[in-house]
Amino acid sequence: MTSILTNTSAMSALQTLRTINSDLSTTQDRVSSGQKVGKAADNVAYWSISTTMNSDNKALNAATDALGVGAAKVDTAYAAMDSAIDVVNEIKAKLTTASETSVNKEQVQLEITKLQEQLTAIGQAASFNGENWAIQGDLGSQTTVVDGFIRDSAGSVKVTTATFNSGSYALFSTIADGVGSGGILSAVMTVALTSVSTQGEIDTFLTTVQTALDGLTNGAAALGALSSRIDMQDDYSSKLSDAIEAGVSRLVDADMEEESARLSALQTQQQLAVQSLSIANSSSQNIMSLFRG
Template identity: 90%
Template sequence: MTSILTNTSAMSALQTLRTINSNLSTTQDRVSSGEKVGKASDNVAYWSISTTMNSDNKALNAATDALGVGAAKVDTAYAAMDSAIDVVNEIKAKLTTASETSVDKEQVQLEVTKLQEQLSAISQAASFNGENWTVQADAASATTVVDGFIRDSAGAVKVTSATFDAGSYAMFSAISSGVGTGGVLGAVMTIALTSASTQGDIDAFLTTVQTALDGLTDGAAALGALSTRIDLQDDYSSKLSDAIEAGVSRLVDADMEEESARLSALQTQQQLAVQSLSIANSSSQNLLTLFRG
């Protein structure tokens, strides 16, 4: 039956065209944005996961940047201790030279004094962004380096850090008027040769120097271990960030080959639906032929 009041064929064709247009719009959005899940309504679960993981990844990248600052602090402190070891070895050599009875001990002391001044200068200059690990007033003080960001199974988040016992390995506990006191090198700064110094005095000074060298060596080793930890963490953070980004991509990124094929198919369907609607609308015009004489 054909009705001039209700064209069911046109209604069906129009509904089909609306569905195709809706699907076409969705596909065009995916092609233009590159995302199949761009908002919560696209897929609540995947959108929620991707939003959380993108946030965590940004925090992880920030922690990696902070790790670079920590690495700079470690490198600065290590450079100071490495240089201090060379200077203390020079003092050790000068004291050994002073053991010779014909050597003018006061002249040797002039060189030792300059080396002591160099130790203070090295420590005073070992500052990065206002933080100096080689000068610590508290022997129990510790410094930390941010090395990561984690989220546990319960959803709690926290920043992880590596610790360095700066107070235990500090070259000095204080530097006053350019002169270092206390710390690992405090006793070395008190060495003073005179013409009256005996071999026993020199041997005691050598023991003091050796103790300082042992302390500097331990501190440099601890910094070296921390530097290795930072390098490993930096490499791991980079790989972890890439893995998170790839995982999120699998959830929300559009398959461009698939979407391209779907777009072509929907455009063809749209053209056919428009023609179908045109045919359905023209069917009522065919009724006029029934009334022609």
Template identity: 80%
Template sequence: MTSILTNSSAMSALQTLRSINSNLTDTQNRVSSGMRVEQASDNVAYWSISTSMKSDNKALGAATDALGVGAAKVDTAYAAMDSAIDVVNEIKAKLVTSSETSVDKEQIQLEVKKLQEQLSAIGQAASFNGENWMVNTTNTTVVDGFIRESDGTVKINTASFKAGSYAMFSTIDGGVGSGGILGAVMTIELTSVTTQGKIDTFLDTVETALGKMTNGAAALGALKTRIDMQDKFSSKLSDAIESGVSRLVDANMEEESARLSALQTQQQLAIQSLSIANSSSQNIMSLFRG
């Protein structure tokens, strides 16, 4: 039966066209944005996971930046320690020279004094961003990672350095360092009446300081190695997270391209079908023509 009040065929064709247009709009959005999960309504689970992981990746990037600052601090401290070792070795050489009875110990003391001043200058200059590990009494830490636990909690991972144990000086007052590894070295003073026994004591003091400084340089080197390894790992981890998020939310452009072409064809056919359905009611007019 044909009715001029209700065109069932046109209604059906219109519903089909609406569905196609809706799917076409979604596909066009995915093609333009490159994402198949752009908001929570697209896929609640994937959107939630991707949002958390993007946040973690950003925090990991910040931790990597902080790692760079830590590496700079370690490099600064190591450069100071390495230079100070060379200076202390020079003091050691001067003490050995002073053991010769014919030398002027007071003249050697002038050189020793300048070397001691150089040690203070090295310690005072070993500062990065206002932090000096070579003039310190406390232990320090550097950020080396961002971790999300299995229970969902997060924390910042740090690496520690015993700056208080390996510091060249505990304080520098008036340009003169005191305390720390080199505190005793700074008290060495030769005079014309300094005995060989006293010189031997000075040599023992220098050897003790060199041993501690060597241990400090080794600790800094180990920390630098850890920082370098963590930096490489953080870079790989960040890439892996980004790739994983991409698998969850990024659109497959090959599939979307094929779907877009198919929907455009379906849209054209649905419009044609609706046109045919609408024209069927016009045929009733022919029944009333004489």
């Protein structure tokens, strides 16, 4: 039956066109934004996960940046430690030279004094951004380096740190009037040869210097281990950030090949739906021909 009051064919065609237009709009949004989940209404679960993980990834990247600052501090402290080892080795060599009876011990002391001044200069210069691990007033103090950001199974978040016993490996505890005191090099700064220094005194100085060298070696080893950990953590953080980004991408990013194919199909369907609606609307006009005499 054909009715001039209700055109069911046109209603059906219009509903189809509306559905196609809605799907077409969604697909166009995905193509333009590159995302299939751009807001919570698109997929609550995936949107929630992606929002949380993107936030965590930003925090992880910030921690990685902080790790770079920590690496710079470690490198600065290591450079000071390494230079101090070289200078103390020179002092050891000078003391060995002074063991020869024909050597002028006072002249040797002049050289040792300059080397001691160099040790003080090394300690003063070992500062990065105002922080100096080579000079620690509290020999039991510890310093920390940010090395990561984690979220546990309960949802709690925290920043992780690596600890270095800077007080135990400090070159000096204080520097006053250009002279360092305390710390690993405390006894080295007291080495003082005179023209009447005996071999026993020189041997005592050599023991003092060797003890300092052992301490410096341990400190350099500890800094090297920390530097290695920082490098590994930096590499891991980079990989972890990439993995998080890839995981979020799988949840919310649109498959552009699939969306392109769907867009072409919907555009074709839209044209057909418009044509169908046009045909359905023309049926009412065809009825008029029945009343023409």
